[in-house]
Amino acid sequence: MNNYDSLVVVGAQWGDEGKGKVIDFLAAKANVVARFQGGDNAGHTVVYGANIFKLHHIPSGILYPDCLSLLGNGIVINPLVLLNELLELEKRGISTKNLRISEKAHLIMVYHQAYDQANEELLGDQKIGTTGRGIGPAYADKALRRGLRAIDLADIKVFKERLSQILPLQNHLLKSAYGHKGYDLDQLVEMYRPAVEKLAPLVVDTSRLLADSFSKDKKILFEGAQGALLDIDHGTYPFVTSSSTVAAAAGSGSGLGPQYTSQVLGVMKAYTTRVGEGPFPSEDHGEAGELLRNRGAEFGTTTGRPRRCGWFDAVIARYATRINGLTGLAITKLDVLSGLETLNVAVNYRCDNNLTREFPAGMVKLEKCKPVYEAFPGWHEDLSGVRTMKDLPAAARHYLEALENTIEVPIELISVGPDRTQTIVRPGSFLAGWYGN
Numbered sequence: 001m002n003n004y005d006s007l008v009v010v011g012a013q014w015g016d017e018g019k020g021k022v023i024d025f026l027a028a029k030a031n032v033v034a035r036f037q038g039g040d041n042a043g044h045t046v047v048y049g050a051n052i053f054k055l056h057h058i059p060s061g062i063l064y065p066d067c068l069s070l071l072g073n074g075i076v077i078n079p080l081v082l083l084n085e086l087l088e089l090e091k092r093g094i095s096t097k098n099l100r101i102s103e104k105a106h107l108i109m110v111y112h113q114a115y116d117q118a119n120e121e122l123l124g125d126q127k128i129g130t131t132g133r134g135i136g137p138a139y140a141d142k143a144l145r146r147g148l149r150a151i152d153l154a155d156i157k158v159f160k161e162r163l164s165q166i167l168p169l170q171n172h173l174l175k176s177a178y179g180h181k182g183y184d185l186d187q188l189v190e191m192y193r194p195a196v197e198k199l200a201p202l203v204v205d206t207s208r209l210l211a212d213s214f215s216k217d218k219k220i221l222f223e224g225a226q227g228a229l230l231d232i233d234h235g236t237y238p239f240v241t242s243s244s245t246v247a248a249a250a251g252s253g254s255g256l257g258p259q260y261t262s263q264v265l266g267v268m269k270a271y272t273t274r275v276g277e278g279p280f281p282s283e284d285h286g287e288a289g290e291l292l293r294n295r296g297a298e299f300g301t302t303t304g305r306p307r308r309c310g311w312f313d314a315v316i317a318r319y320a321t322r323i324n325g326l327t328g329l330a331i332t333k334l335d336v337l338s339g340l341e342t343l344n345v346a347v348n349y350r351c352d353n354n355l356t357r358e359f360p361a362g363m364v365k366l367e368k369c370k371p372v373y374e375a376f377p378g379w380h381e382d383l384s385g386v387r388t389m390k391d392l393p394a395a396a397r398h399y400l401e402a403l404e405n406t407i408e409v410p411i412e413l414i415s416v417g418p419d420r421t422q423t424i425v426r427p428g429s430f431l432a433g434w435y436g437n
């Protein structure tokens with residue numbers, strides 16, 4: 001293994017940072033792209049030319065026909081959603097022959113979606129604002145040791161046998177605690193039959209595949225979903241997702257040790273967004289937030305919900321850097337900031353009259369924190385056609401330098417539009433090495 005063989009790419013805010021775009025760009029030089037956590041709550045958008053792909057389960061390397069796409073053991077998979085996604089891609093002429101699924105990945109079943117939606121209703125105004133995809137209940141069943149796994153898709157008989165062992169308990173819970181009528185075994189088996197038939201041959205030991213790829217000096221990208229502040233341990237609990245979204249999960253979620261994942265690229269928007277409920281100190285409820293939402297087309301890829309928008313928050317950026325061990329940054333959507341007179345960056349928080357650089361853990365404290373902003377001059381130039389650092393307006397370069405100085409990690413990549421080509425790789429950076437430059 002040499003230094004340029006593997007790279008973990010993670011979201012370093014509240015998700016939707018542009019991971020799909022960045023992974024697709026880097027996958028041009030990768031042999032394998034592996035997802036290691038999350039499920040179809042993810043919505044990763046890839047754009048090249050007039051083609052727009054919105055991927056939920058399938059890694060963003062799928063658009064390169066020679067690239068192996070892996071769904072690791074840390075993922076939760078909805079077989080019905082994955083089947084549709086595969087068929088949709090095939091209809092559009094994208095080969096899916098290189099997709100493989102870990103035997104140990106857990107399945108999201110219809111009853112998980114039912115629990116997710118019912119839990120949100122029962123929580124009322126305390127709801128998490130989940131994507132309603134059954135993510136939390138599927139991970140809960142994994143921890144409760146009553147989940148179905150991809151290995152149970154081996155054939156329809158195995159699937160029926162395993163489902164018949166689990167369904168009575170699920171039906172009991174659904175009926176007694178949620179007033180739901182429950183599910184019929186035979187109807188469920190028929191509903192899942194096409195997915196079982198299509199997915200069964202793809203289920204393999206992905207840990208072995210990855211280890212073999214490393215031993216053959218292949219280049220591996222680990223694709224994170226969601227973002228640091230949605231991490232089950234380190235995020236704004238309870239307003240988080242149900243998996244570990246940080247870089248360390250790339251190892252456990254794909255069946256490898258940590259030595260394979262030494263380079264970690266954190267993707268951050270040049271401002272901040274969040275979908276769903278929960279604290280967001282630098283949220284802007286005024287004109288700037290509205291402008292960012294409209295110019296940045298900030299509407300959820302998975303649910304279509306308007307994203308909450310605000311200023312870049314260096315407190316969360318530094319925190320995400322620490323909990324991920326980021327070695328480089330990808331700053332996306334810089335183009336969206338063009339035209340703003342002044343750009344605010346939250347450099348500290350003021351909590352109960354004390355200044356802090358640290359992100360607080362508890363909701364009570366966090367709700368009392370107000371960001372302390374430093375203002376930077378904006379620029380008016382359109383950045384969408386810029387392809388080198390030196391062609392960026394001086395004010396944009398100054399803004400990026402300020403982010404880099406406060407986060408203390410080098411910016412390796414800058415994105416100035418959704419398209420693959422609208423990307424700047426910093427000369428001399430690790431990513432330039434990835435590209436062999």
Ligand code: GDP
Nearest residue numbers: 016017018019020043044045333415416417418
């Ligand atoms: P992900 O979940 O992190 O992959 O991000 P999403 O795909 O959910 O959301 C990012 C959105 O911003 C998508 O619509 C992308 O096409 C778009 N996007 C990514 N990078 C840029 C950029 O640099 N500029 C602009 N204007 N749009 C971008």
Ligand code: IMO
Nearest residue numbers: 015016041042043129130131225226241275276
């Ligand atoms: P990508 O990979 C943004 C948010 C939901 C909700 C919380 C819990 O596209 O960045 P869940 O359905 O996971 O139980 O919802 O997490 N959320 C995301 N927000 N991007 C995502 O994924 C998200 N996946 C989950 O909005 O607040």
Ligand code: MG
Nearest residue numbers: 016043044301
């Ligand atoms: Mg997304």
